[in-house]
Amino acid sequence: MSDLDNFHNYFNLSGKVALVTGGSRGLGLHAATAFLRAGAKTVFITARKQKGVDEAVAALNKLPGIQGRAIGIAGNVADTDDIQRLVNKVKEQEPKLDILIANAGATWGGPFEPTPDWATQKVLDLNVRGVFNLARLFTPLLEKAGTADSPARIIVVSSVAGSHVPHVGEHGTIMYSASKAAAHHLARNLAVELGPRNITTNSVSPGFFPSKLANGLIEILGGEEELKQANPRRRLGVADDLGAIILFMVGPGSNYMNGVDIPLDGGARLVQGTLSKL
Numbered sequence: 001m002s003d004l005d006n007f008h009n010y011f012n013l014s015g016k017v018a019l020v021t022g023g024s025r026g027l028g029l030h031a032a033t034a035f036l037r038a039g040a041k042t043v044f045i046t047a048r049k050q051k052g053v054d055e056a057v058a059a060l061n062k063l064p065g066i067q068g069r070a071i072g073i074a075g076n077v078a079d080t081d082d083i084q085r086l087v088n089k090v091k092e093q094e095p096k097l098d099i100l101i102a103n104a105g106a107t108w109g110g111p112f113e114p115t116p117d118w119a120t121q122k123v124l125d126l127n128v129r130g131v132f133n134l135a136r137l138f139t140p141l142l143e144k145a146g147t148a149d150s151p152a153r154i155i156v157v158s159s160v161a162g163s164h165v166p167h168v169g170e171h172g173t174i175m176y177s178a179s180k181a182a183a184h185h186l187a188r189n190l191a192v193e194l195g196p197r198n199i200t201t202n203s204v205s206p207g208f209f210p211s212k213l214a215n216g217l218i219e220i221l222g223g224e225e226e227l228k229q230a231n232p233r234r235r236l237g238v239a240d241d242l243g244a245i246i247l248f249m250v251g252p253g254s255n256y257m258n259g260v261d262i263p264l265d266g267g268a269r270l271v272q273g274t275l276s277k278l
Helices: 026-037 050-060 080-093 117-145 174-197 212-220 224-230 239-250 268-275
Strands: 017-021 042-047 069-074 099-102 152-157 199-206 261-264
Touching: 017 026, 017 117, 026 042, 026 050, 026 069, 026 099, 026 152, 026 239, 042 050, 042 080, 050 069, 069 080, 080 117, 099 117, 099 239, 117 152, 117 174, 117 199, 152 174, 152 239, 174 199, 199 239, 224 268, 239 261
Parallel strands: 017 042, 017 099, 042 069, 099 152, 152 199, 199 261
Antiparallel strands: none
16 A cells, blocks of 8 residues: 655645745746745745845745745846855855755847847856856755755756747847756756755746746737637646746655756647747
């Protein structure tokens, strides 16, 4: 008989400490909210703008029924010195880190030949190099938290754009797409590198979730209604979709999952050709 002895704790984050980059809005704020509501002790959020961080922390700490707290630290996770400063700030509050969510990201869209080099550098610095340095510099704190039965977690928030060619031509996102493909493979490499140290690494790849980052491209592609009709689920992503899947990915129910990418787009990638606009 299968007893499923830990069934009631599959999504329990009691006592856990998490850090969410890009946590002041959008997908990062959804994740931070889910963690606190699941019982996390401390959830650090970081973003570049102090005002946004302060507003998000105030809202998170007003969530009904939570036992833990949110702490905000402004910073640029594309800058290695700023990442080290972030590590030091976290260590002032907590001796270990159970969960690292690499969510901060940048995009760029436009025609191929005039693409400015600074745009390419910005996208790669945040979406790839920044994620690598986050994992590298936070590994000592993650290693202190992880055990064989309850590993520490790194979750890379990527994009379905990393597994197909979504947009070329006038509104092309070639380097963004390439950066997300790199993020997928970075997560797989980290899974093998850090797995023996009781740290698992996985990635989640959202499709279109209305947000400040995505709304411009959504409008260019015809607006929400057109994208909804092109999606097999006839809708775009909502906060609960992200909160539920990421809560599974960092909770006890995924203790043995390592090196996996989970697409979260309602199946839109399977009919991707209808979303490309040349």
